[in-house]
Amino acid sequence: MSFVPATIFRNPLAGWIASAVALLLTLIWHPAWLAPLVVLALTAAWFVATRAQAPAEAAAPAAAAVPAGAGPVREALEDVRTALVDELGHATRELHQCLDLLRDAVSELGGGFDGLSSKTALQQSLLKQIIDVQDGGVSVQDFAARTGDLLEHFVGMIVQMSRESLRIVYRIDGMAKEMDAVFGLLKNVSTIAEETNLLALNAAIEAARAGESGRGFAVVAGEIRNLASNSNQLNERIGGHVERARTAMEHLRGLIGTMASQDLNVALSAKGGIDAMTAHVTESDARTSKVADQVVEISRGLTSDVSTTVRSLQFEDILRQLIGQTRERLVELQEVTSECTRDIEELACATLEAEALEERAQNVRNRLAIQREKARLRSRGPALQNSMDAGEIELF
């Protein structure tokens, strides 16, 4: 059934005639439903005709010797070849671009990570310097400890001084007692002098009563009274000296007492301050050391991460190899397509002897066989790197 319109519409003239008839029909007989019906019928006929035409063209090269339809087949094959070769050429160029982009990107990435790596190393060494300085130098803790020692020494000295001052004060007290004793004795001497005076007075009275015979005795009594008076004067002078000495000693005692009484609160609060400072510094040291440890750990992790990342950048090599290989394949495919389509074209269109035809067909088969062999060898050839983990890159 469908064969009839197909044969009709394969001829363009038949198509023109059919269209003209349809136009006339619509002009002559024109109910409203006819025009869409005609359009539908024409479309269906055209569709069926093209469907029938396509397999016919595809079958053309297979039906080797049909020189009658040679022109369109040659053209069609020419188009196919041009399209395929162009496409393959585009693909090759795009792959080339890919490769360039990849190379640039990977080189930039590599440079960036190298910079990161060297900066991390620098950071780590600086950190190490800080830690070394902290470990080696005089720490604030040492300083506080030494200041504390000094303060204790200072307090000890004050206490020693107080002790010695007290010892002197007690000595002075002892001397004062001796002075008091001397004072007491001087009173006794004074009493003796007064009694002597009284005795001399009595003797003088007795001498007067004796008259002429007692005259010598009266002189002696007078001398004794003089002695007693002198002795009293001397006593008073000694008493005055002892009194002044006592006053001076009392004064000295006061001075030494002041020296002995030192306020310890200043030293005590200083000691408290130093203790608090030491505790603070110890805590701060511990915290600093902990943070430094953490930073070192982070830095180490960063180095390892960078190393892993740089190693991962090896994918460029693998990718480059793969893309290179694909490009090669595409170029070969281009050649094969070009050659084979030409041969097929000859096969399809030329009027050749059966022998020559067989030779051409054999050519095509051989060419394809060579290509298959190449592909096989390539897949067997030096193995491509498939995994990133295959190589280790050790940084520094």
Add this chain to the structure above:
Amino acid sequence: MSLIVHHDAELDCLTLQLGERFDFSIHRDFHDACLGEGRRARSYVVDLGEVTGMDSSALGMLLLLREHAGADRADIRIVNASGELRSTLRVAGFDKLFVLH
């Protein structure tokens, strides 16, 4: 009274109970109580329970008492000292020379 002295004849223990101030003002009483000739007890107790003020002369007196009582052989206990006094004594290194309670 700034200094109360109590002598336990049975134990031969001399207790010195200080008043509010333990400083130079009581040095003579302190001397009379325990530093005089021929008045050496076997052990001493210094009660600082009521003391609020103390200067270096108090520490000097305690050192003299220690010497008087036989230096390293002395048996002197310092009791009832407040925290502040205790830290003063410690700064002066008295925790190594006396028994602090």
